[in-house]
Amino acid sequence: MAKILMKGNEAIAEAAIQAGCQAFFGYPITPQNEIPAYFAKKMPKIGRTFLQAESEVAAINMIYGAAATGTRVMTSSSSPGVSLKQEGISYIAGSRLPCVIVNIMRGGPGLGGIQPSQSDYFQATKGGGHGDYHLVVFAPATLQEMADLTKLAFDVAEEYRVPAMILGDGILGQMMEPVEFSDYTPRPKADMSWAATGNDGSKPRSVINSLYMEPSELESMTRDLFATYGIIAERETLVEEYHCEGAEIIVAAYGTVARVVKSVIAQLDKEEGAPKVGLIRPITLWPFPAETFAKAAAQDSVQSFLTVEMSMGQMVEDVQLAVNGAKPVRFFGRTGGMVPTAKEIKDEILSICKGGAR
Amino acid sequence: MREERIILAGFGGQGVLSLGKILCFAGMAENRNVSWLPSYGPEMRGGTANCQVIISDEPVAAPLVSQATAVLAFNEPSLVKFEAEAMEGAAILVNTSLISRKVSRSDVRAYYVPAGELAQEAGSIKATNIVMLGAYMAASNPVDRDIMLGVMKDMFASKSAKLFEVNKKALELGEQFARENA
Numbered sequence: 001m002a003k004i005l006m007k008g009n010e011a012i013a014e015a016a017i018q019a020g021c022q023a024f025f026g027y028p029i030t031p032q033n034e035i036p037a038y039f040a041k042k043m044p045k046i047g048r049t050f051l052q053a054e055s056e057v058a059a060i061n062m063i064y065g066a067a068a069t070g071t072r073v074m075t076s077s078s079s080p081g082v083s084l085k086q087e088g089i090s091y092i093a094g095s096r097l098p099c100v101i102v103n104i105m106r107g108g109p110g111l112g113g114i115q116p117s118q119s120d121y122f123q124a125t126k127g128g129g130h131g132d133y134h135l136v137v138f139a140p141a142t143l144q145e146m147a148d149l150t151k152l153a154f155d156v157a158e159e160y161r162v163p164a165m166i167l168g169d170g171i172l173g174q175m176m177e178p179v180e181f182s183d184y185t186p187r188p189k190a191d192m193s194w195a196a197t198g199n200d201g202s203k204p205r206s207v208i209n210s211l212y213m214e215p216s217e218l219e220s221m222t223r224d225l226f227a228t229y230g231i232i233a234e235r236e237t238l239v240e241e242y243h244c245e246g247a248e249i250i251v252a253a254y255g256t257v258a259r260v261v262k263s264v265i266a267q268l269d270k271e272e273g274a275p276k277v278g279l280i281r282p283i284t285l286w287p288f289p290a291e292t293f294a295k296a297a298a299q300d301s302v303q304s305f306l307t308v309e310m311s312m313g314q315m316v317e318d319v320q321l322a323v324n325g326a327k328p329v330r331f332f333g334r335t336g337g338m339v340p341t342a343k344e345i346k347d348e349i350l351s352i353c354k355g356g357a358r
Numbered sequence: 359m360r361e362e363r364i365i366l367a368g369f370g371g372q373g374v375l376s377l378g379k380i381l382c383f384a385g386m387a388e389n390r391n392v393s394w395l396p397s398y399g400p401e402m403r404g405g406t407a408n409c410q411v412i413i414s415d416e417p418v419a420a421p422l423v424s425q426a427t428a429v430l431a432f433n434e435p436s437l438v439k440f441e442a443e444a445m446e447g448a449a450i451l452v453n454t455s456l457i458s459r460k461v462s463r464s465d466v467r468a469y470y471v472p473a474g475e476l477a478q479e480a481g482s483i484k485a486t487n488i489v490m491l492g493a494y495m496a497a498s499n500p501v502d503r504d505i506m507l508g509v510m511k512d513m514f515a516s517k518s519a520k521l522f523e524v525n526k527k528a529l530e531l532g533e534q535f536a537r538e539n540a
Contacts, residue, residue, distance in 0.1 A: 178391075339422060
């Protein structure tokens with residue numbers, strides 16, 4: 001299949017359709033509107049459901065209901081809208097239902113702005129809603145990954161009966177790049193016998209529920225959930241290591257920022273006497289590739305780490321935990337919709353080399 | 359390594375974003391790597407529109423353009439805003455149909471193109487963006503000319519043969535003007 005030039009938002013929607021997504025429920029918000037627009041155009045033509053809900057809260061509860069029947073479903077929004085969905089997301093996680101939630105981040109807090117941001121890292125990886133749960137969080141950096149990770153997110157969600165999130169930013173949603181749709185090999189269909197699809201009395205009732213009045217039952221349900229998370233962490237962690245061999249400074253970045261860092265590394269490679277810089281790019285933000293960071297920290301050549309984010313510093317906490325004091329971890333960020341420039345990141349790297357303290 | 363980093367900017371409706379896409383299609387037809395990044399937000403209607411396009415032999419890292427190899431300014435605010443983003447020796451193409459000021463730098467190649475008038479001569483004011491493309495092709499040769507014509511044929515001839523002819527003429531007039539007024 002030939003490569004198609006499309007927007008990141010469209011790549012997500014097309015990939016979801018190809019992955020067999022049967023229904024999309026959402027509510028408009030910039031900068032992710034091309035996702036619902038794409039579904040609105042395509043879904044009715046292939047006998048599937050697109051519905052613009054009356055609110056984000058309604059949309060996530062429609063997802064909850066549809067997911068309970070074992071149907072592949074997706075919702076998408078941007079930061080303030082994803083905040084509104086949090087109650088439903090917690091219920092979905094508590095009810096052990098698979099679904100895919102897309103957050104194309106914009107600046108916050110509050111209504112914030114509409115320009116790109118990564119300031120929902122905590123919300124995506126540390127909970128967001130109430131209770132003991134995680135989302136599997138995928139952070140694409142290219143449009144090819146927007147497509148491939150969307151398909152993977154559906155497979156992973158069903159395999160482990162957990163909600164998964166695609167966490168992008170406004171640039172990835174809005175930009176265009178060629179995408180190839182035949183790259184992904186689907187996983188074998190998961191056991192969906194738990195789904196509530198109607199019952200003629202020939203099998204036990206399917207109960208989809210997140211309410212446990214007996215604390216010991218809730219504890220045991222939660223322990224099961226976390227046993228699953230352990231397996232997910234073991235099997236599904238994804239990370240890219242770029243130019244890390246012999247690097248003096250390792251930059252940690254994901255999404256759009258990781259692309260800017262790659263531009264910086266390409267520039268430094270051409271300069272004589274420039275420090276050797278590597279990049280660790282988490283592709284899953286949860287589970288976090290802590291082991292990769294720990295191994296890099298143990299590397300003799302590595303002097304320090306620099307985390308760069310479009311936020312005031314969120315992923316940097318996970319990097320610090322993983323590095324565990326073995327080497328200094330510094331931070332550089334822009335926020336509010338500002339994108340760190342290659343020059344800013346380069347200057348930051350060079351100031352670290354000069355021993356400049358922050 | 360060949361890499362074109364292009365900023366295209368003007369009013370919404372001048373075909374700025376479409377021209378960026380045409381450049382991407384031509385880059386793809388040459389089997390090169392491309393990216394297209396628009397400005398987005400409330401400035402879309404009646405306000406300014408711009409996009410940043412990269413066509414490169416290598417995979418595109420950051421889609422954000424710094425050190426632009428070309429700036430195509432369709433209106434005056436765009437020239438004011440983006441001329442500083444051009445690298446030394448870059449081509450700055452100025453649509454003089456709407457811009458009266460001059461480029462304020464001497465380390466770049468400035469081309470002053472009456473794109474609106476030339477588009478009307480080609481048959482439609484709507485071909486302004488293709489006149490600018492023609493001038494840019496003559497100034498920097500970013501993609502193969504035959505490949506570009508092929509892309510334009512795919513885009514325009516499917517709508518009408520006349521539309522393609524108008525745009526082909528617009529491309530030629532832009533090229534010719536830039537060559538004669540370099």
